[in-house]
Every structure is written in C-alpha cells, then in structure tokens.
Amino acid sequence: MSTPTPNFFLSPPRIVHGPGSLSCLGGEAAKLGRKALIVTGRGSSAKSGSLEKVRQALLGGGLDVTVFAEVEPDPSVETVEKGVALARERGCDLIVALGGGSPLDAGKAISLMLANPGRIQDYEASAPERSGPPIVAIPTTAGTGSEVTRVAVITDTAARKKFLVFGNMLVPALAILDAELTVSMPRNVTAATGMDALTHAVEAYLSKKANLLTDPLALAAMSTIAANLPVALDYPEDLEARQEMLLGQLQAGLAFSNSSVGLVHSMSRPLGAMFGVPHGAANAMLLPAVTAYNLSRCKKRLGGVALALGCREPSAKAAVWALKELFAETGLPAKLSDYGVTAEAIPAMSEDALAAGSSRLNPRQPELADIEEIYRSLL
Ligand SMILES: [Fe+2]
Known part of the structure; x- marks a missing residue:
C-alpha cells in the first residue's frame, strides 16, 4: 500500500486588508528589509497613482527604493532576469510587488532567482532550495490570488509556453489588500x-x-x-x-x-x-x-x-x-x-x-x- 501524501496548508503570515490599509506599508516593510525593489507593470500603476503611493509609503518607512516598472502581461524569462540584475546592482533586500498577477508573479520569480543558481526555467522541474528576499504583495486587481500562493507563472517567449514554478519561499511575507487600489481597474x-x-x-x-x-x-x-x-x-x-x-x-x-x-x-x-x-x-x-x-x-x-x-x-x-x-x-x-x-x-x-x-x-x-x-x- 502506498503512503498517503501529506497535505500542507500554506498562507502568508500577515494579511492586511480593508480600504486604506496601504497606510501600514512603510512600518511593516521596515521590519522586513532596508532596500526595496518595487516590481510593477509598464503603465497602469503609474497612471492610477498607486505606484507613487507605494513609493512614498516605503520612503516614509525609511527604506531605500528602486523601481522596476517593466513587467509585461505574462512576464517573460528575460523580464525576470532584468529585474534580478537591477536588484543585485542596487543591493535590494526586499521585493515589493504591485499590480495584477503578472507583476506579482515576476516579483516572486525575482526573489527566487536572487537566492538560487541557474535560470528560472530550471525550477519548472525541481523546487528551489533557498529563500530569497521577503516579498510584499499588493494586488491592484481582484484577482489572481497570487499574493497568497506558492506559485509563479512565467512565459518562455521563444518556446511560446507558460511554465509554473512552485516553492514555499514564493509565499509572500505580507499581503496588503486595499480596495482603494482596485477602483481604477477597467x-x-x-x-x-x-x-x-x-x-x-x-x-x-x-x-x-x-x-x-x-x-x-x-x-x-x-x-x-x-x-x-x-x-x-x-x-x-x-x-x-x-x-x-x-x-x-x-x-x-x-x-x-x-x-x-x-x-x-x-x-x-x-x-x-x-x-x-x-x-x-x-x-x-x-x-x-x-x-x-x-x-x-x-x-x-x-x-x-x-x-x-x-x-x-x-x-x-x-x-x-x-x-x-x-x-x-x-x-x-x-x-x-x-x-x-x-x-x-x-x-x-x-x-x-x-x-x-x-x-x-x-x-x-x-x-x-x-x-x-x-x-x-x-x-
Ligand atoms: Fe488563475
């Protein structure tokens, strides 16, 4: 008889929710790191003002802030690599992912690649071993649920294929669910x-x-x-x-x-x-x-x-x-x-x-x- 597979139940240790809950970001982020990389999309978070709100909140918490606003819908391997290079160059020790599922997944993959060798594709088959910088996930859509899951979906553009990367370290350390950030959604x-x-x-x-x-x-x-x-x-x-x-x-x-x-x-x-x-x-x-x-x-x-x-x-x-x-x-x-x-x-x-x-x-x-x-x- 085969041994039954044990079930795990994973969840971010902290979920903050309610309209206006973004106000806690500065204080909470300061407990997790000193140099934040904001990972977001190419336009909507800047246009809606949410990127600036997040940047100001982090600065208010005394953090150093670098913005990586280059995540496309269905983030590619190359985008993840670009984000990793920028985070390394600036010495970032905290990932703040802001947006829909794509920036959140990209932020998770960047965190993973900051701590593990090889390329992101390598982790389709085998789970990564080491935890990267903590992830703060702030969704602006409702939603992919990416702010609470242990998975990231990345696109291999050359192969026209999406692949999944799983890892317990991909579960964000903090999720902030603030409806004020979602009202501008088309x-x-x-x-x-x-x-x-x-x-x-x-x-x-x-x-x-x-x-x-x-x-x-x-x-x-x-x-x-x-x-x-x-x-x-x-x-x-x-x-x-x-x-x-x-x-x-x-x-x-x-x-x-x-x-x-x-x-x-x-x-x-x-x-x-x-x-x-x-x-x-x-x-x-x-x-x-x-x-x-x-x-x-x-x-x-x-x-x-x-x-x-x-x-x-x-x-x-x-x-x-x-x-x-x-x-x-x-x-x-x-x-x-x-x-x-x-x-x-x-x-x-x-x-x-x-x-x-x-x-x-x-x-x-x-x-x-x-x-x-x-x-x-x-x-
Ligand atoms: Fe889905």
Whole structure:
C-alpha cells in the first residue's frame, strides 16, 4: 500500500486588508528589509497613482527604493532576469510587488532567482532550495490570488509556453489588500480577473485534492464573488464591493493554492502562451464548458457549487447554468476565434493542456480527444 501524501496548508503570515490599509506599508516593510525593489507593470500603476503611493509609503518607512516598472502581461524569462540584475546592482533586500498577477508573479520569480543558481526555467522541474528576499504583495486587481500562493507563472517567449514554478519561499511575507487600489481597474479587467478568481474557487472545490480546510474557503469565495462581481462591474467606485471582491479572490487563492486548480487552468495556459488570450478571459470562457464536461463525475459537489452561487436547488445542472449566466453578465468575448485562435492550433494546445499537472487533479481524467473537443466547441 502506498503512503498517503501529506497535505500542507500554506498562507502568508500577515494579511492586511480593508480600504486604506496601504497606510501600514512603510512600518511593516521596515521590519522586513532596508532596500526595496518595487516590481510593477509598464503603465497602469503609474497612471492610477498607486505606484507613487507605494513609493512614498516605503520612503516614509525609511527604506531605500528602486523601481522596476517593466513587467509585461505574462512576464517573460528575460523580464525576470532584468529585474534580478537591477536588484543585485542596487543591493535590494526586499521585493515589493504591485499590480495584477503578472507583476506579482515576476516579483516572486525575482526573489527566487536572487537566492538560487541557474535560470528560472530550471525550477519548472525541481523546487528551489533557498529563500530569497521577503516579498510584499499588493494586488491592484481582484484577482489572481497570487499574493497568497506558492506559485509563479512565467512565459518562455521563444518556446511560446507558460511554465509554473512552485516553492514555499514564493509565499509572500505580507499581503496588503486595499480596495482603494482596485477602483481604477477597467471593466474588462474587473471582469476577467473576477472570473479567474471564480474559476480558482470552483476548481479548488472540485479538485481531487480538495479537503476540509480548502472547501469552506472555496465555497465562501464563490458566494462572495457571485454577489459582488456584478456590483463591481456596474459600480466600479463601490469600495465595499471592491473590498469584498479582494477578499473573495483571496479566499479562492488560499483554496486553490492548498488544493489545486483543474482542467480549466490546464487549457487556458496554452491560449495565453500561443495567442495572448488574457488568463482570466480564457478561464471565464472555458469554465462553463469544462464544468459541463466534469458534471457526471461530481454531481454532488456541483450541487454545493449551485447553492454557493445562489441557486435554490443543489443541482449540478443549475451550477453550470449559473456559471454561464455570470459569464454572460461580464460581457467578455465568448468565442476563441474572437482572439484569433485557429482550429490548426488545437492539437498542439491540447497536448500542452493534457501534460499540465492540473489535468491529473481534475475530477474527470481527460483524454486528448476530450480536450480537443472542448476547444473546438468554443471556436
Ligand atoms: Fe488563475
């Protein structure tokens, strides 16, 4: 008989939340380091003013600040290397990652590479050993959950492939969830990142690794997101709905980080790597189709999803219907061809999706032909 694999539950030691909670950054960061590297995107955090707020807070805490504002959507190996070089040159001992999932993942990868040899690609197969500088994660979307997870997604641009790096040292030392930083998110980003979070919750709950610690978080995340995403979409300045969304996506992040995601995430990665489909938008489109595919293997659990989403009956079909309704409300594109995806790419994308670790943890074990069929149905 094989020994059962032990389950770990990881979470940042400190999570600060609430509108205005960024005010604690200077004091908290000063406990973690002296020279901060702010890792952020190429435009939106500067435009919204959040980069300047973070810079001022760090300076106010007596820290030295270097800004690395070069992270593109789906951060590449080269971007990570550039950030590492800058951090080395300036002697940074703290990473402050600000933005959506991309800057947060890049910040985690930079921290990892400051302490471990080789290239970031080397850690796709083997876990890094040493901890890098502590990471402070400040999301401006809601969200990827990256501020609480032990994973970073990096893109190998040459191979047109996204890969995952796992490591306990990637869990940030501090996460700050301040809704004031999310109100400037455009509607399509609110929609895509919100649906990403909903996908995390649903996949975490249906995962073969779901357990009694992750289930309540996943179910609560579904309810919170279903109730608040439509409000955040229609009333972007509603701080209460924005804060609830941040907490809902955090619940979802803790749930999937400690169980897993499933086939939706396996299938969205090649769409991002090969056609640049935004991660959340790809997940949003795939979620109802993959849930319908899973239905026969997890009817009871899908009943729970239905109730969490506000349906009256614990019915698996109602869950699929509710996911479709929420997706329709977001107004996100409903067809893969809207993103230029072609039928010729389906075999290669399907191979990539089947090989992903999350496919093995999906409630229904997919065959290559099943994955091809789901992609085809969305063309
Ligand atoms: Fe995701």
